[in-house]
Amino acid sequence: MEQHYLKSSYREKLIEHLFIGELLKMSWASGDCSLEISKPEVDNQGYDLIAEENGVIRHIQLKTAKLDAKAAYQKVHIALASKPSGCVLWIFFNETSMQMGPFLFFGGKPGEKLPDISQFKIARHTKGNKDGVKAERPDIREVRKTAFVRYDSVESIYNTLFYKQLDHVPGKS
Structure with missing residues (x-):
C-alpha cells in the first residue's frame, strides 16, 4: 500500500495514539485510572x-512495523539505559485494519534499567557522506529482534510495563 510509505509519519502517530488509548483502557479497567x-x-x-x-x-x-516486515533489529539510543525503567516496545500491526499485535518488548522489570546494550553492533547512518561513507552513530546500537520478548496482547504488555514479573530477562538465554 502506497499510503504506508507516503504517510509513514501519520501512520506512526496513529499507532502511538492507538497504543496509548489501549493503555488508558487497561488502567480504567483495573479501577485505578491512574x-x-x-x-x-x-x-x-x-x-x-x-x-x-x-x-x-x-x-x-x-x-x-507491518506484520510482514523483515527488520532484524531496531536502533536504540544508549541514553535510554539511564532512564527509569527504560524499554523498547516494537508494535506490529495489520496494514489494512491497523490492529496491533504482536508486541516485542526489550527492557527489564518495573524499576529496573534497560538491559545492557553495549555489546550490540554500533549503528551507522543510512545515507553516506559526499564520499559515500556511512559514518558510525556511536550513541546508537542495533538491538537484534531475538533480544526482544514477544507478547500477543495489550494486556500482557500493560502488565509487563507496570505490574508483573517478566518470564525472563530479554537478551539472556
Missing part, C-alpha cells in the same frame, strides 16, 4: 513516551 502519559519536547534521549502507573515510571521507545 495512568499518566507524557511526551518529551525534544527527542534526543531515546524515548517517545513517559508512562507512569502506580509509581512505576517507564521511558518507552516505540517502534512500529
Whole structure:
C-alpha cells in the first residue's frame, strides 16, 4: 500500500495514539485510572513516551512495523539505559485494519534499567557522506529482534510495563 510509505509519519502517530488509548483502557479497567502519559519536547534521549502507573515510571521507545516486515533489529539510543525503567516496545500491526499485535518488548522489570546494550553492533547512518561513507552513530546500537520478548496482547504488555514479573530477562538465554 502506497499510503504506508507516503504517510509513514501519520501512520506512526496513529499507532502511538492507538497504543496509548489501549493503555488508558487497561488502567480504567483495573479501577485505578491512574495512568499518566507524557511526551518529551525534544527527542534526543531515546524515548517517545513517559508512562507512569502506580509509581512505576517507564521511558518507552516505540517502534512500529507491518506484520510482514523483515527488520532484524531496531536502533536504540544508549541514553535510554539511564532512564527509569527504560524499554523498547516494537508494535506490529495489520496494514489494512491497523490492529496491533504482536508486541516485542526489550527492557527489564518495573524499576529496573534497560538491559545492557553495549555489546550490540554500533549503528551507522543510512545515507553516506559526499564520499559515500556511512559514518558510525556511536550513541546508537542495533538491538537484534531475538533480544526482544514477544507478547500477543495489550494486556500482557500493560502488565509487563507496570505490574508483573517478566518470564525472563530479554537478551539472556
